[in-house]
Amino acid sequence: MDTKKKILDVALTLFSEKGYGNVYVGQIAEGVGIKAPSLYKHYKSKQDIFEAILEEMRNRYNKETAQLRITGNDFRMDSEVYNHISEDELVKIGIGLFSFFLHDEYECKFRKMLTIEQFSNKELAELFSNQYFNEPLNYQTGLLQLLIMQGHMKKEDANVMALQFFAPIYLLMTVCDREPQREAEALQILEKHIRQFNRMYKE
Amino acid sequence: MDTKKKILDVALTLFSEKGYGNVYVGQIAEGVGIKAPSLYKHYKSKQDIFEAILEEMRNRYNKETAQLRITGNDFRMDSEVYNHISEDELVKIGIGLFSFFLHDEYECKFRKMLTIEQFSNKELAELFSNQYFNEPLNYQTGLLQLLIMQGHMKKEDANVMALQFFAPIYLLMTVCDREPQREAEALQILEKHIRQFNRMYKE
């Protein structure tokens, strides 16, 4: 159907597997089901395709953070939702975060491409840090602060707690990104991590 | 001096910055201070240079793990060294680990290159996981088990503790890899993390 869109899709897939420099326009074209020269009816160069992907990333990212900001405010206002957060719910949040990051098709390709290209492009480096460090930590810090205020968790530094909660999730995710067969193992230790985290910090 | 060695050095530097596919043999040659065709007196192709770097990685890795195995046995046998491990010592271990990984020139380039190439090469993926997941976790699990047995730490799952200790260090390291200007910030939160970890788990 929409060839222009499909080109970006195929290109992102390939870039996320091999990196920009190791992907040939012929491969992109093949994935789309057309010949290489036809690509140029849609984009003026390979670089242009890359830029378009970046542009799309920026848009999605902005939408997501806008979304998150709303949700973020929600949990500040409407705090009774979290009044009785149970260990099982915490496990669900953690596993949910992990599974979403790991399996969401776009998220996954996006992350792999950022991983590969992060050192050659400052903007990508920032995007990566925002998405996989700043944002999750901010969000979870807020959540934990709330739980502390409500007396459900010990009065410890919520920033540190967020780091300790999130970093293992992130680390396990990177392992599964490169060795997908380890997902079961990762899920197992992930659950233990969350339960132990809860046990140690709950009041 | 030893041109053959220097080629590997320069090549690793470049590969770790841009990735194999975005580095031209001319750039390697320039870094070495010779012309591109002269490279072929030492290696038969660009790919061959890459292989030689891999080979060197493997050797160093094997040496290191052999080293670690000795040290590892040491702390099992000679456990009184750890009888009075203080919080400050724990901080030193953590910061030391972090700083070594982050600043050791070879380690750093090695890691960045693995980061970039991990998805295109199964061997690199495994090497990466071993060096930045399996090995550190094994090592720290052993250390923590010891502390638990000695009654210095709570009887919790040492594997999970190791994950919770190490993952934040790793995550902060990846942030600094792509945004070196954040190192001070990282060190600050890192220290807080370790102290809080100790506070929560110490017996």
Place this chain on the structure above:
DNA sequence: CTCCTTGGCTAATTCAAATTAGCCTCAGTG
């Protein structure tokens, strides 16, 4: 002192990938 190997250079050569030229078809529009 001559020889031969090592490691450098310049000037080709090769080759593959990106891009351009120019043609064709088809679908929608006046």
Place this chain on the structure above:
DNA sequence: CACTGAGGCTAATTTGAATTAGCCAAGGAG
């Protein structure tokens, strides 16, 4: 029903990176 523009194709063309050919200087070994 002719026209036009979008989007595809094949066949060039360009480009530039990797590699090869072949020459040369220096220095150690006989």
